[in-house]
Amino acid sequence: xxxxxxxxxxxxxxxxxxxxxxxxxxxxxxxxxxxxxxxxxxxxxxxxxxxxxxxxxxxxxxxxxxxxxxxxxxxxxxxxxxxxxxxxxxxxxxxxxxxxxxxxxxxxxxxxxxxxxxxxxxxxxxxxxxxxxxxxxxxxxxxxxxxxxxxxxxxxxxxxxxxxxxxxxxxxxxxxxxxxxxxxxxxxxxxxxxxxxxxxxxxxxxxxxxxxxxxxxxxxxxxxxxxxxxxxxxxxxxxxxxxxxxxxxxxxxxxxxxxxxxxxxxxxxxxxxxxxxxxxxxxxxxxxxxxxxxxxxxxxxxxxxxxxxxxxxxxxxxxxxxxxxxxxxxxxxxxxxxxxxxxxxxxxxxxxxxxxxxxxxxxxxxxxxxxxxxxxxxxxxxxxxxxxxxxxxxxxxxxxxxxxxxxxxxxxxxxxxxxxxxxxxxxxxxxxxxxxxxxxxxxxxxxxxxxxxxxx
Numbered sequence: 001x002x003x004x005x006x007x008x009x010x011x012x013x014x015x016x017x018x019x020x021x022x023x024x025x026x027x028x029x030x031x032x033x034x035x036x037x038x039x040x041x042x043x044x045x046x047x048x049x050x051x052x053x054x055x056x057x058x059x060x061x062x063x064x065x066x067x068x069x070x071x072x073x074x075x076x077x078x079x080x081x082x083x084x085x086x087x088x089x090x091x092x093x094x095x096x097x098x099x100x101x102x103x104x105x106x107x108x109x110x111x112x113x114x115x116x117x118x119x120x121x122x123x124x125x126x127x128x129x130x131x132x133x134x135x136x137x138x139x140x141x142x143x144x145x146x147x148x149x150x151x152x153x154x155x156x157x158x159x160x161x162x163x164x165x166x167x168x169x170x171x172x173x174x175x176x177x178x179x180x181x182x183x184x185x186x187x188x189x190x191x192x193x194x195x196x197x198x199x200x201x202x203x204x205x206x207x208x209x210x211x212x213x214x215x216x217x218x219x220x221x222x223x224x225x226x227x228x229x230x231x232x233x234x235x236x237x238x239x240x241x242x243x244x245x246x247x248x249x250x251x252x253x254x255x256x257x258x259x260x261x262x263x264x265x266x267x268x269x270x271x272x273x274x275x276x277x278x279x280x281x282x283x284x285x286x287x288x289x290x291x292x293x294x295x296x297x298x299x300x301x302x303x304x305x306x307x308x309x310x311x312x313x314x315x316x317x318x319x320x321x322x323x324x325x326x327x328x329x330x331x332x333x334x335x336x337x338x339x340x341x342x343x344x345x346x347x348x349x350x351x352x353x354x355x356x357x358x359x360x361x362x363x364x365x366x367x368x369x370x371x372x373x374x375x376x377x378x379x380x381x382x383x384x385x386x387x388x389x390x391x392x393x394x395x396x397x398x399x400x401x402x403x404x405x406x407x408x409x410x411x412x413x414x415x416x417x418x419x420x421x422x423x424x425x426x427x428x429x430x431x432x433x434x435x436x437x438x439x440x441x442x443x444x445x446x447x448x449x450x451x452x453x454x455x456x
């Protein structure tokens with residue numbers, strides 16, 4: 001019997017975000033087609049569309065399920081939604097077991113609430129081998145394998161979207177050699193693993209990496225986090241189109257809707273949904289992936305921990321203080337100047353985006369960290385100021401000023417960014433730039449005001 005297609009697996013991963021799977025057990029013993037019949041469109045507990053899929057888009061999912069007889073044969077054996085991503089019970093963590101013919105599919109929903117965003121940050125710690133969420137996913141898999149995989153079951157598959165994809169990859173590494181029936185992992189936009197995990201389980205990874213398939217949208221920003229453990233990586237065209245400027249400014253902070261929703265990997269064909277065509281990873285996301293790898297390699301441990309908690313906190317909707325360790329709620333002393341230095345040094349090595357473009361890409365992250373970014377123009381020079389918005393002299397070392405100028409003669413090539421002054425004392429900089437502004441005014445504008453008055 002043929003296994004479920006990538007489109008069918010993506011549909012399953014998408015509907016795990018709906019209320020019917022997030023609360024209660026009414027779907028247990030029923031089929032995916034029954035889900036379609038019982039589905040009621042409603043916002044989640046935080047007021048969002050499920051996976052940021054609106055009513056029109058959801059109707060296309062429902063139609064796709066209705067018109068494919070396969071879904072009436074996919075039985076829902078188990079739903080575990082007993083734990084939540086927030087202390088008030090919202091954003092349930094969902095794990096589901098399904099049976100299709102003589103195959104078992106175990107699926108994991110993506111990141112749920114502050115609990116799992118904190119877990120994502122901890123997963124980047126160099127001392128972390130595996131996280132609590134990964135451990136719980138493995139325990140669920142073991143329980144389901146023991147309960148449902150008997151002589152009648154020929155093959156087992158694990159799958160998930162986002163953090164769920166990472167969980168499914170983790171299970172394949174930990175059980176792929178032990179369980180001969182565990183055939184494939186299909187991870188959609190799943191993030192990678194830290195260096196410690198990869199080194200400790202290098203043998204297991206080597207034995208099972210060819211069973212792991214990571215399918216991501218070309219503009220997805222989660223699969224670029226940490227290091228992928230498989231060479232079987234496929235990018236599909238994203239249907240989302242926000243425009244070039246929006247990409248650079250909002251791509252990281254945007255929730256599911258713009259780039260990370262599983263829905264963006266679909267296209268409509270003959271009235272139903274199918275997974276989109278294969279393409280290359282976008283230049284923007286490739287640059288971000290290289291940059292994240294660069295800073296993880298070059299940052300101090302404390303800076304890296306703060307950075308990943310700050311990055312994760314962008315998507316924590318409420319009660320952030322509960323999910324960010326106290327020691328990482330504020331930037332380490334001198335963090336901004338070190339961070340900007342990393343950006344500048346990275347830009348010199350990678351001929352992709354300019355320094356200012358990379359800075360713009362990371363602007364939401366810097367803002368989340370409590371930084372204030374001010375861009376001004378004085379004479380012929382452009383000024384970018386990165387500050388933690390502290391006014392007192394004791395925090396002056398956390399303020400960075402980057403001053404740059406563009407070589408407009410090279411219009412056809414990447415803008416040549418020359419760092420004139422970098423990471424200096426703001427007081428000294430202000431005195432210096434005031435003097436320079438006066439010189440520039442005298443050089444370029446002297447007499448022009450008088451000329452204007454004469455013309456009038």
